[in-house]
Amino acid sequence: MDAGYFVGRKEIVDWVNETLQLSLSKVEQTASGAVACQLLDRIYPGKVPLGKVNWDAKLDYEFLSNYKILQNAFTRLKIDKHLPVEKLVRAKYQDNLEFMQWFKRFYELNNPALDYDPVAARAGGKGAGGAARILPAAGSSFSNSTRVGGTPSKPVAGRSNSRSIGSSASTSYTSGCVARDKENGGSRTISNKPKVASVPLMDEVLVQKAEALQQENATLQATIEGLEKERDFYFEKLTVVEEMLQERQAGAGDDVIPEVAELVEQIFKVLYATESTTAPPASVVSVESSEAAAAAVAAPSAVV
Numbered sequence: 001m002d003a004g005y006f007v008g009r010k011e012i013v014d015w016v017n018e019t020l021q022l023s024l025s026k027v028e029q030t031a032s033g034a035v036a037c038q039l040l041d042r043i044y045p046g047k048v049p050l051g052k053v054n055w056d057a058k059l060d061y062e063f064l065s066n067y068k069i070l071q072n073a074f075t076r077l078k079i080d081k082h083l084p085v086e087k088l089v090r091a092k093y094q095d096n097l098e099f100m101q102w103f104k105r106f107y108e109l110n111n112p113a114l115d116y117d118p119v120a121a122r123a124g125g126k127g128a129g130g131a132a133r134i135l136p137a138a139g140s141s142f143s144n145s146t147r148v149g150g151t152p153s154k155p156v157a158g159r160s161n162s163r164s165i166g167s168s169a170s171t172s173y174t175s176g177c178v179a180r181d182k183e184n185g186g187s188r189t190i191s192n193k194p195k196v197a198s199v200p201l202m203d204e205v206l207v208q209k210a211e212a213l214q215q216e217n218a219t220l221q222a223t224i225e226g227l228e229k230e231r232d233f234y235f236e237k238l239t240v241v242e243e244m245l246q247e248r249q250a251g252a253g254d255d256v257i258p259e260v261a262e263l264v265e266q267i268f269k270v271l272y273a274t275e276s277t278t279a280p281p282a283s284v285v286s287v288e289s290s291e292a293a294a295a296a297v298a299a300p301s302a303v304v
Contacts, residue, residue, distance in 0.1 A: 031091035033066030056127025
């Protein structure tokens with residue numbers, strides 16, 4: 001399946017739109033799982049219950065419901081493919097691009113049926129009528145509290161509630177002791193005070209532990225968000241480079257210089273290298289070919 005990862009974003013979006021008669025503008029819009037469900041149904045017509053697929057999914061549980069339908073279909077068809085649902089539902093560019101690259105390659109290897117009407121096939125699904133016009137915006141369905149490692153939206157409220165519970169418990173305990181002593185004809189309220197004080201003391205220890213865990217959780221969440229922003233920043237730059245190279249490759253005629261074509265191919269291999277493939281070392285692109293390419297192509301001095 002390695003060859004499938006040499007497919008660019010634009011080609012993936014065009015392929016999905018043409019295959020399912022949709023109008024996606026970005027690969028992140030496949031994050032709801034509805035597109036993947038119909039692509040599988042396109043390969044194996046009638047094997048996916050498209051009537052249960054929610055094309056209008058906007059919330060996390062709706063996304064997960066679509067992926068559950070897809071996973072069940074994979075199991076029935078004995079397709080050995082792990083679904084990274086926790087990554088896909090975040091609607092991030094890299095994760096959804098790689099999944100659609102795999103799906104395109106799987107689609108090509110399994111000879112889908114030709115007499116397939118995608119609009120009629122998904123007609124029974126929720127929100128299918130507007131699926132051809134627009135799909136849920138990427139990243140709009142999840143708040144930080146619903147993601148893995150998300151911090152609670154109101155940590156202070158949990159602290160105040162725990163204290164009020166401890167306070168009410170100690171009050172009830174004291175009232176019970178006083179009532180019992182009056183029934184026995186004695187007054188032993190003073191002797192019971194140390195036991196009453198132990199209840200709020202234990203409560204304070206739990207509150208301190210909860211606060212420490214919340215602070216650690218917030219630190220980890222901030223670290224994760226920072227790494228995600230940095231990853232997205234560099235992927236946007238790589239996307240721009242990819243589009244520039246694709247435009248250069250598409251506009252090249254018969255008079256293209258071999259050194260330039262070779263340099264473009266080497267750059268594509270570096271861009272599309274994955275964990276299962278090895279990127280070519282820097283020495284592959286020789287100094288001579290780089291100098292020839294630079295002399296042959298009037299490249300701008302800076303790209304903003």
